Amino acid sequence: MSSTTGHQPTVDDATAWWSTSVTRIAPGEIELRGYPIEEVIGNVGFVSTIWLLTTGALPTRAVSELLEATLVASVDHGPQAPSIASARMAATCGVGLNSAVANGVNVLGDTHGGAGQQCVQLLNDLVERHESEGIALEQLAREAIADHKGRGAFVPGFGHRFHPRDPRRDPLLRLVEEAVARGDISGRYLAAGLALERALERGERRIPMNIDGISAIVYAELGVQPELARGLFVLSRSVGILAHAWEEKQAGQRIKGPLPPPLLADYTGEATRAVPRAHRPATP
Amino acid sequence: MSSTTGHQPTVDDATAWWSTSVTRIAPGEIELRGYPIEEVIGNVGFVSTIWLLTTGALPTRAVSELLEATLVASVDHGPQAPSIASARMAATCGVGLNSAVANGVNVLGDTHGGAGQQCVQLLNDLVERHESEGIALEQLAREAIADHKGRGAFVPGFGHRFHPRDPRRDPLLRLVEEAVARGDISGRYLAAGLALERALERGERRIPMNIDGISAIVYAELGVQPELARGLFVLSRSVGILAHAWEEKQAGQRIKGPLPPPLLADYTGEATRAVPRAHRPATP
Amino acid sequence: MSSTTGHQPTVDDATAWWSTSVTRIAPGEIELRGYPIEEVIGNVGFVSTIWLLTTGALPTRAVSELLEATLVASVDHGPQAPSIASARMAATCGVGLNSAVANGVNVLGDTHGGAGQQCVQLLNDLVERHESEGIALEQLAREAIADHKGRGAFVPGFGHRFHPRDPRRDPLLRLVEEAVARGDISGRYLAAGLALERALERGERRIPMNIDGISAIVYAELGVQPELARGLFVLSRSVGILAHAWEEKQAGQRIKGPLPPPLLADYTGEATRAVPRAHRPATP
């Protein structure tokens, strides 16, 4: 054993280092958050299992339905997205589908996959201040927008560079409104989101909620923490990433770059020049 | 424009290079395999959407149920798996949950995530030869096992280094048998899988089907190609990967290695030695 | 061609989209930043090529030597690091060495690989304020430390959770001091770094500069932007990541988790419980 201090660690320290409350395994046994896998299989749906594993509890039917619709809504937006293009290119390079999916998922970063997370945070902040300080949502929304503009930042969850009106907004919004009407969720974060949308309206010009905004409302209503919202989006978009990587694999192309040959990227750099004499290698 | 040949490519070549049959987008419009997203959201479940995107068609209820149970069965097997441990460590290194999930997914390679794919291939081969050459499945199974042994290879989908009997086998097998009884699936691949399991039995010693084997039976019965079977497993295990990465993020640890400090990896290399004089840097 | 607006894009738009000043290729020709590859090979060293490609110019001998020593200093710190452990585990999962290296590199994030970048930024800020506002470095260093403490943050580049005194500090520092003495670099960022180190001293207790701190001094002296400093660290650590992944590949282990069997991660979650009756799957 190697150790750096006088403290004498034991094997218990090693197993405790990896402790988890997600899954218990023992020979012949697997339990997900305490539920034996034999009972889960065939009785708990995939969406409910996603909720169970990430939050620790089985969802109610209302929660599961909202989560399911939200996961479905984000599965794909075509090969223009760098996540999809990355996965398709990877699929032509001689790696497994797992690595193609990994490359797609890896680029769902702060800019490409983070708007939902940021919007959940924004909605949480608005509702928190509204309820603790009694300031009207309309005013808080205007302030938040002014703050983003001042920083030269987009308001996360609103506007889409491609869709004048995101076609995923209305059907998800309707499900949220129905759930509020049934009392399944409070509607407090929906109110904040709609306040932001109204505050972004300038006469004719509208910047309607996009898929990230309406997804953020769902996640905030369900109590999902901002960062986990990104995680759930990752699961959703993984479906499209896989579908595209698989389509590309089946096509059988090799080493697909971004442009079809014989097209070449433009070169905008230095003109041809000679290596100065001073440069000779001599590394031992 | 840069081009390397006399051929004059047009912008159509560029857009055709990225052509897809998965998703159509236009301003204000998104269609998944032809279905408008507005109709999909709230009407098509997540599991059905996975099938739709990866295979091109909406599943029947029978297909969806088998797929759902199979996706649920594989979501997690705890932090002993390198995929899970990789994601947990990544979550402590200052990258987003997306990158933590990517690292987990990336290692679901031929060895860690490929047994299902290999087993689908094996089942396909057995059924194909059984039906085209009329050889009994029992004989084909014995030959296949002998072939694997001869190559020093595991028979993919059978035996588990941890579970004497994989607890996921029986509940999934029951669902498959019920689907065969209802006529939802043919049962031809189930027969091949069971033939392999019987052929692996040696008196007291059994090497029962594991999660990869029973999953492979489902996928083969549903007509899923071997490599896509790995892809679907990736979607399933992504759930556990996310749950573990998220648990680790919440714990807030920084730069988690495989062993708790002050434990150190053993060093088994060269004893301390001096750099010879000959080695001096001189790279220009 | 698919397009969304009245604007008629041409194939030139597609090739311009990927324009670069790094490398020009044409049939039979490759130029790195303008230098024909035939002249580069055998005449320009690897370290100089790294500098050429990332900054656009060939380095002087002084720059190349400092960069080389800094790249060498960070190559490895053993399997305790999650980057190394991730790569080693990946190497046992049936993916190529490229994917094993990718998993290691991917976790060199803000926390695990970002201290150097943050320290370059800090040194730049200190020197900028010192020179534009005439405030003494000592005072600026004390303020910066107080600011970090106030935010509960580590001062990046100082202290090491494992080494009381990082053995890479002194040899790199000596090279920096020699370069200052020769007039190769200005020494302004060295002064700022040493001011921080002195300001962190409290009687007996010292928090000396670590590898990230002394590397940051080199990079700041060479005019390397903070984020590129992380990039150069990535190149350096890739060497250790590769060496460990390769050692693990040669060992031939399969599906290596963080703990040796039969050790298991501790389970700290819910006790065994039954799935409630309400949960039955019915997704179409």
Added chain:
Amino acid sequence: MSSTTGHQPTVDDATAWWSTSVTRIAPGEIELRGYPIEEVIGNVGFVSTIWLLTTGALPTRAVSELLEATLVASVDHGPQAPSIASARMAATCGVGLNSAVANGVNVLGDTHGGAGQQCVQLLNDLVERHESEGIALEQLAREAIADHKGRGAFVPGFGHRFHPRDPRRDPLLRLVEEAVARGDISGRYLAAGLALERALERGERRIPMNIDGISAIVYAELGVQPELARGLFVLSRSVGILAHAWEEKQAGQRIKGPLPPPLLADYTGEATRAVPRAHRPATP
């Protein structure tokens, strides 16, 4: 502690599980393959350190020079390569440079980055058979080519889809020939490579050695195992990947896809269709 068998593992099992011969660390000490880091820094070049870490020994000057030229030769081939395009797109998605580099490296798979490895294997096989069975290299080369053609496979290391003659072939080949002339390397693998090149010649039509072929000759001459040859290529191409990711980061674009807006990927799938009534969600 959790354990699954009667065997009582100790903490020594845990530290032995991660044993390594690459690097030894102790408080205040770092040794690379036995060499104290203080002696390595400033005395051993970066290329020599790469060799030291991956093979275990310091290289001779001849080995270091050949390795250096080979590493330099492969650093970049522009954004047409999916590895480079992947890294550039990643850099626009809100992830660190480390993750952008990881995505580039990850696609250096069997097809995109594996030709060198395969060519080293081929050269090893030819030389081994030539020397053990006494068959002329010319005959072995013709047989190998016929074998590849029969399998519909490219001969790895020969021909280039872009360069009629790879400009990296001649300068590297010259260095190899000079090293043979000096007696630094045996020239046996060079002979095998040239035999393959001659055997591929058909009158006017030539399929000359490419960068992978000439690199494979170097690696085979140096005794580098085939898979490590891929690893060394990964280190080389990482430089170009980083340079491109960094260029893209500096440009500041957000969410860069493969085609410039308003260009869209062509859609070739199903026409618009309605979701059948049968599909209603009901997952609990």
